[in-house]
C-alpha cells in the first residue's frame with residue numbers, strides 16, 4: 001500500500017513543531033518520544049504501522065480548534081484517532097502528520113431520559129453509553145463487536161453497525177446531533193435533541209466520513225428501551241444455498257428479526273472448538289435468528305420462523321428457552337474471530353455487502369477462489385443485510401502469503417461489486433480498500449466526493465491518503481468545462 | 496418561462512449543460528405538489544421530471560426498491576402495498592396545506608425529506624435512501640450509495656441529497672429501503688391537564704418496553720373536532736399513542752400501557768384515519784392562515800408554546816412526542832417570535848410551510864443559518880452546483 005510521500009521539510013521541523021504544539025495544549029498532552037508513540041503506530045489493521053510526527057491529546061474543544069487552526073496555517077496534516085480499533089487503517093498515522101487522539105474526551109455529559117438521548121464526548125466507549133442508562137431500562141442500539149473498546153466518535157466516523165443493525169440501524173440512524181471542529185478550526189453544531197433541521201444534512205455526511213471532513217468533538221445519541229424479551233433460534237442446514245434462501249424467506253414473511261447471522265462449516269467448527277456452544281458440527285451452514293419484543297409477540301414469531309426454516313430444509317433447529325441458552329447460542333458467533341485465530345496463524349477479515357439473494361452464488365465463487373489461491377476461507381455473515389465477513393486464513397511467515405491473501409480478498413470484493421453489492425458494509429475504506437474504490441465508482445463519482453471534501457478541507461490536510469486512491473487538488477477539481485463552445489467561458493477555480 | 500420535459504438523465508445533462516453555457520437558472524419540478532415550499536424565486540427555465548416514471552427494480556425480500564425520480568407516490572404506494580410493504584417513514588401529503596391535488600413523486604419526497612408520525616421511532620426519509628444516480632449542477636453524471644442495505648463505501652451523499660430541495664443535483668434511479676407493513680395497529684387515547692403534562696406522560700410511556708410507534712398531542716378543541724370523545728374534567732390536552740405490529744402483541748402492549756396511563760383505545764380503522772389526519776396536517780380545518788412547522792426537543796415544546804401564546808392567537812398540535820409542533824395563526828411576526836424563542840431553548844428550527852399571503856417577503860421560510868455554517872453550506876452548494884443553476888435560492892439566498 002502506497003501512502004502519500006511524507007513532506008520531509010515538515011519532518012525536519014519536528015522539534016519546533018512539537019514546541020509549538022505544547023503552547024496550544026498543555027505540555028503533557030503532547031507525546032513525541034518514539035517509545036511512547038509506539039502505542040499509536042497502528043489501528044486494528046496492524047499489518048500497517050507508522051510512527052506519527054507527534055501525538056496530541058487535547059482536553060477541550062477549544063484546544064482542538066486552536067490546534068486545527070494552527071495546523072491549517074502551517075500546512076501540517078492531521079489524523080484523528082479514537083480508540084484505534086478500525087479494521088481498515090483509517091487511523092493509521094502518517095510520518096508528517098499530527099495524530100489527534102480523542103482519548104481524553106471520555107465523559108458522558110448528559111443523560112436525558114425525557115428526550116431519550118445521551119450527550120457524550122467522542123472518546124467514550126460504545127458500551128459505556130449503554131452502561132450509563134441501563135439501570136433505567138434503556139440502551140444504545142448500535143453494537144459493534146468491538147463495543148467494549150471502540151469510541152462513539154470512531155463509530156460516527158465509520159458509521160459502525162453491529163449484529164442488531166438489521167432492525168435498529170447503523171450509527172447514522174441513531175445519531176441526533178454532533179459538535180465538530182473543521183480543519184479551519186471552526187466549531188460547528190449540527191442537529192441536536194430535535195429532529196431533521198431544514199438544512200443540508202451535514203451530520204449525515206460527517207457520519208461515515210472516516211475522519212476526512214472534520215473532528216467530532218461531541219455526540220448526541222438516541223437511546224431506546226430494552227425489549228421485554230429476547231429469544232434466539234439456532235438452525236443448521238446441509239447446504240448453504242438453502243440457508244441463504246431461508247434468510248430471504250423470513251424477511252419475505254414480513255418478519256424483521258433483531259439479528260440474523262450465518263456461519264459456514266469451517267467457522268462453525270472453529271467456533272464450536274472454542275466456545276462449546278452446541279453448534280451442529282456437520283452442518284454446512286448455521287443461522288442464528290434473534291427475535292425481540294413483548295413476550296407474546298416473540299413467542300409467536302419464534303414459531304413462525306421455525307416453520308419457515310423447516311420448510312426451507314433446515315436439518316436442525318434449537319430454540320432458546322432461557323437467557324443462558326440464548327447467550328450460549330451467541331457465544332460461538334461472538335468468538336468467531338478469535339476462534340478462527342486459533343486455527344490459523346493469521347487471517348484477513350473482509351467486509352463486502354451483496355444483495356442477499358446472491359449469497360449462494362457468492363459461496364460458490366468463494367470456494368473456487370479459495371482453490372485458486374490455495375488459502376482457506378471461513379465465513380461469518382450478517383446475513384439479514386447481506387454483509388459478508390469472509391476470514392481469509394494465511395501465515396504471514398510464509399513468503400508471499402500475505403500478498404496472496406490480499407489478492408484473494410480483493411477478488412472477493414470485486415465479486416461483491418459485480419453481484420450488485422459494495423466494497424464495505426461497516427468497516428470503512430481506510431487504506432485497506434482505498435485502491436479498490438474504482439471498482440465501484442467511476443472517476444467522476446470519486447471526483448464529486450472529493451469536491452465535497454474540498455468544501456470542508458480545501459488543502460487536503462485532514463487524514464489524507466485514506467479512502468481516495470488519487471488525490472486531486474481542489475482547484476483542479478473545481479474547474480468547470482462549459483460545453484458546446486457556446487461561450488468562451490473561462491475555467492473557474494472554485495475553492 | 497420555458498418548460499422543458501426530460502425523460503432521462505442524458506436529457507437532464509443536456510439541459511444543465513445548456514444552462515451553464517447560457518447562464519440560465521433552472522427550476523426542477525416533477526408533479527409540483529410541494530412547489531409552494533421554500534423561498535419564491537424566479538427561474539429562466541423549468542425542467543419537468545414528471546415523465547421520468549416507473550419502478551426499475553423491486554425485490555420485496557431484499558427490502559429494496561429502485562425507482563425513477565418522477566414516479567407518482569400513488570404508484571409507489573400501490574406496488575409496496577401489494578407486497579405488504581411500506582416506506583416506513585410515512586410519506587405525508589400536504590396538498591391540503593398547499594391547495595394542490597396529488598401526493599407528489601418519490602423524487603420530491605426525497606428532495607424535501609418529509610416524514611410522518613413514525614419518524615419518531617423509525618427515522619426520516621434520509622434514513623431510507625440507499626443510493627441514487629444524478630446529474631450535478633456541473634452537468635456531470637455521478638452516483639452514490641448502492642442497492643444494498645448496508646454500505647459505508649465513500650461519503651454518504653444520500654444523506655446530503657435528501658432534503659436538499661434539488662439545489663445540488665437532479666436525481667434519478669432512486670433506491671430506497673422498504674419494510675414490511677405492520678399487520679395491524681391501534682391507538683391509546685389519554686387525557687392530560689396541559690401540554691407539559693402530556694409531554695411528560697409520553698416520556699413515561701416511552702420509558703417502558705411496550706414500543707409505541709408514534710405519539711401526538713392535541714389540544715382538547717382539536718381532539719373534539721377530530722371526533723375524539725369529549726373530555727370529562729378540566730383536561731386541556733389529549734394524547735394519542737399508536738401501537739403497531741401483530742394483533743396479539745398489540746393487545747398485550749395496549750393492556751400494559753392502559754394499566755399505566757388509563758384512557759381508552761381506538762381500533763385500527765379509526766386509529767388509522769386519525770393518524771392520517773395528523774400526518775397530513777388535516778387537523779386544521781381549512782387552513783386560511785400561515786402554517787409553521789417547528790422541531791425542537793420534546794421537553795422544550797410546552798414552554799415554547801406558552802411563550803408564543805402570550806403574544807399570539809394560535810392554533811396548534813404536536814407530533815413526535817412533542818418534538819414536532821404544527822402551528823397556525825394570522826398573527827404577524829409569529830415566525831420571528833418562534834425563532835427567537837427557539838434560540839433561548841436547546842435548539843431547533845421553525846419552517847414556514849404554508850404562506851397564505853406574503854409572509855415570505857418579510858421572513859425567510861427556512862431558518863437562517865449563522866456563519867460559519869452558512870459559509871460551509873455555500874461551499875457545499877458550490878461543490879455540486881458552482882454556477883448556482885439548480886433551484887438556486889430555494890432554501891437560502893444563493894443556496
Ligand SMILES: Cc1cc2nc3c(=O)[nH]c(=O)nc-3n(C[C@H](O)[C@H](O)[C@H](O)COP(=O)(O)OP(=O)(O)OC[C@H]3O[C@@H](n4cnc5c(N)ncnc54)[C@H](O)[C@@H]3O)c2cc1C
Nearest residue numbers: 082083084085086090144145151153154157160161211216
Ligand atoms: C475485534 C473487532 C471487532 C469489530 N467489530 C465491528 C463490528 O461489529 N461492526 C463495525 O461496524 N465495526 C467493527 N469493528 C471496527 C471498529 O471497531 C469500528 O470501526 C469503530 O467504530 C472504530 O472506532 P475507534 O474509536 O476505534 O476509531 P479509530 O480506529 O480510532 O478510528 C477510525 C476512523 O475514525 C476516525 N476518527 C476516530 N475518531 C474520530 C473523531 N472523534 N472525529 C473524526 N474522526 C474520527 C479516524 O481518523 C479513523 O479514520 C471491529 C473492530 C475490531 C478490532
